[in-house]
Amino acid sequence: MFQLTVPPKVDQDLNLEQADLRDCLDQAMHEVALILKEKRISVTVEIEPAPDGLLFEKSQMEQTLVNLLENACKFTPREGTIEISGYPFFWERRAVQSVAIDRSLDRRTQQAAGFNAFRVDIRDNGPGIPAAHVLKIFEEYTTYGGGQDRSGGGLGLAICRMILSRHSGRIWAESHPSGALFSFVLPLQRANTQLRVGTGAQA
Numbered sequence: 001m002f003q004l005t006v007p008p009k010v011d012q013d014l015n016l017e018q019a020d021l022r023d024c025l026d027q028a029m030h031e032v033a034l035i036l037k038e039k040r041i042s043v044t045v046e047i048e049p050a051p052d053g054l055l056f057e058k059s060q061m062e063q064t065l066v067n068l069l070e071n072a073c074k075f076t077p078r079e080g081t082i083e084i085s086g087y088p089f090f091w092e093r094r095a096v097q098s099v100a101i102d103r104s105l106d107r108r109t110q111q112a113a114g115f116n117a118f119r120v121d122i123r124d125n126g127p128g129i130p131a132a133h134v135l136k137i138f139e140e141y142t143t144y145g146g147g148q149d150r151s152g153g154g155l156g157l158a159i160c161r162m163i164l165s166r167h168s169g170r171i172w173a174e175s176h177p178s179g180a181l182f183s184f185v186l187p188l189q190r191a192n193t194q195l196r197v198g199t200g201a202q203a
């Protein structure tokens with residue numbers, strides 16, 4: 001909550017390091033282990049090795065994954081499923097205004113130079129997200145309506161958006177007949193990159 005109140009123009013250096021998102025996910029899974037056990041939720045994980053240049057502040061990415069997993073657990077029915085995947089990705093930034101980033105833009109399906117980002121998808125088989133709220137679900141003043149209402153994400157998803165913004169990444173949600181999908185991308189950085197709130201990437 002404190003981080004959300006910091007004015008966006010205030011410079012805050014990130015403690016970027018070359019780290020393994022799988023370690024962050026292990027910690028996040030540990031923190032939601034109780035609810036997974038109580039609801040008998042099955043989780044499958046397929047995280048590919050991250051390429052060089054994936055730099056992030058480990059504690060903040062752990063927080064992002066915890067928030068996303070807590071959201072998935074909240075709406076996944078008893079004995080439901082959560083699928084987590086991570087893979088190198090070509091982020092076509094010109095598509096940034098669209099609700100989702102089409103996987104067909106991934107250069108793995110084309111003959112092209114290489115990747116410029118790493119993508120993580122978290123899919124659950126809970127209720128979908130109303131179309132009118134897909135773009136609003138990450139707003140900090142949008143709250144849950146209760147029950148199975150996924151029209152708002154509360155502070156948890158707002159914090160995820162803030163963290164991804166600080167890393168010059170992006171997060172979004174999609175609704176499908178089989179459930180909801182939350183995805184984020186982190187850009188690959190040069191080793192001497194520093195990120196600051198409100199300033200983007202600085203070499």
